[in-house]
Amino acid sequence: MIILARNLITGDGATLLKDGAVVVDKGKIRDVGPAREVVGRYPGESVVDYGDATILPGLFDMHVHLGYYYSQPDLANYDDFLIAYYAAKQAEIALTLGITTVRDLSSPHNLCKQLRLAGEKGYVAVPRIIHTDAGICMSGGHGHTDGIEQVDGADNIRAAIRRQRRDGADWIKLLTSHRSNIPEFTQEELEAAVDECHRRNIKTAVHAGTQPSIEMCINAGFDTIEHGTFMTVEQAEKMAQKGQAWTPTITAYTYLYEYCLKIKEEGGDLSNPVAAAAARDCDYFGPAAFAYRDNFKKLYDTGVTVLAGSDMVLYGAPPLPINRELAYMVEYGITPLEAIRTATANPARVLGLDGVTGQLVKGLEADVLVVEGDAAKDITALNHVKCVYLGGKIVYQR
Ligand SMILES: [Zn+2]
Structure with missing residues (x-):
């Protein structure tokens, strides 16, 4: 599954991708990057596009x-x-x-x-x-x-x-x-x-x-x-x-x-x-x-x-x-x-979990949050949760 949105925040305090993509496979993050580069690498993979939203780590x-x-x-x-x-x-x-x-x-x-x-x-x-x-x-x-x-x-x-x-x-x-x-x-x-x-x-x-x-x-x-x-x-x-x-x-x-x-x-x-x-x-x-x-x-x-x-x-x-x-x-x-x-x-x-979760980085568990709007510009975007994935499984969806 490939998750897309206008904004993607990796969680390191600095990185913001415009039109970002996260590839989720068997509960883990298989790939992250600009959609134009990532999507083509996985032909036939299902795509969920969240539009103007922001994807960030859980x-x-x-x-x-x-x-x-x-x-x-x-x-x-x-x-x-x-x-x-x-x-x-x-x-x-x-x-x-x-x-x-x-x-x-x-x-x-x-x-x-x-x-x-x-x-x-x-x-x-x-x-x-x-x-x-x-x-x-x-x-x-x-x-x-x-x-x-x-x-x-x-x-x-x-x-x-x-x-x-x-x-x-x-x-x-x-x-x-x-x-x-x-x-x-x-x-x-x-x-x-x-x-x-x-x-x-x-x-x-x-x-x-x-x-x-x-x-x-x-x-x-x-x-x-x-x-x-x-x-x-x-x-x-x-x-x-x-x-x-x-x-x-x-x-x-x-x-x-x-x-x-x-x-x-x-x-x-x-x-x-x-x-x-x-x-x-x-x-x-x-x-x-x-x-x-x-x-x-x-x-x-x-x-x-x-x-x-x-x-x-x-x-x-x-x-x-x-x-x-x-x-x-x-x-x-x-x-x-x-x-x-x-x-x-x-x-x-x-917590010593940096090898498990906490960022949108290849190899970590797919703990992913999708919120409405641009959270990098307006932090109150976090008040509007659209979807939450825990280890690649949807645990909340509005
Ligand atoms: Zn307390």
Whole structure:
């Protein structure tokens, strides 16, 4: 099968082909290039022409919580069965948005492992899933009311990582800051976590939004810093040098800021625990949203690897808004092609999947997204998904 469209973005942050073609064979990309060169090489091959659309790699969302049911208003109904249905629905939504790979950074124990297995068995349609177990925080630390495992002391952290690894976690996630400048884990605990992961050749992500937690986590050597909300240019430079990546999650914090502003001004349903927390934390989300707006481009320009992650867990909010995340990046100063790279080539490299997916390159899996319009000119083209292929199979079609 040959897929054609007016625009073709390969995902490397720079390459845009006009009138491009992707040849898909047995689930893989057999060829990519200008249609006038490619089509003639495959006489008799079926052709699907998407006209004025854009073809690009299937997207990654590097910060999801497929099983985050904690903000549901009818929380008491959520037993393991309902949580699994909830997660399957989130996975289905991901596919409709063109997300063909997710990194889940904390869902209930074993949920992602089993969801991936259910996908392999064909019970449900899911994107490629790379996952941690439940996140790890200190006793009383960030997220401890939302299923995060509470662990104290370097040795106990090592033991928790060993258990999570035994039970199938691909990555390890720690959380070490909340809404203040008080760090949670000690430097010794953070370093033990990184050492335990790296000596076993696995990677580790950390939630660190404030100072000095961000600095402590960069020094400890985490592979990805999640949020990094109040990161400085010097810190981003240091991350670039050390090969650490940054998942800003602009949308989640900006959405929460707008949400809590609305609650402050108009009042709202505070029986929803996440809404109540948002209202309490409004003083945090304002400066957080402004920090992303004012600093994103400066931090990006240091050369630090940026990863697109949505981290949207609020009930009623648009789920997995990776299109919105890329739109914020463009609004804050980078090009659409650069923004798309944060959801394609960059995450593939960080996850060690660059030999599998993440770009439209010969030999990789045919994870392909087709959107209406010219995404290289107008990033909001990603709001209009026409078709999504996962390993060459259509998993969503409008
Ligand atoms: Zn998160």
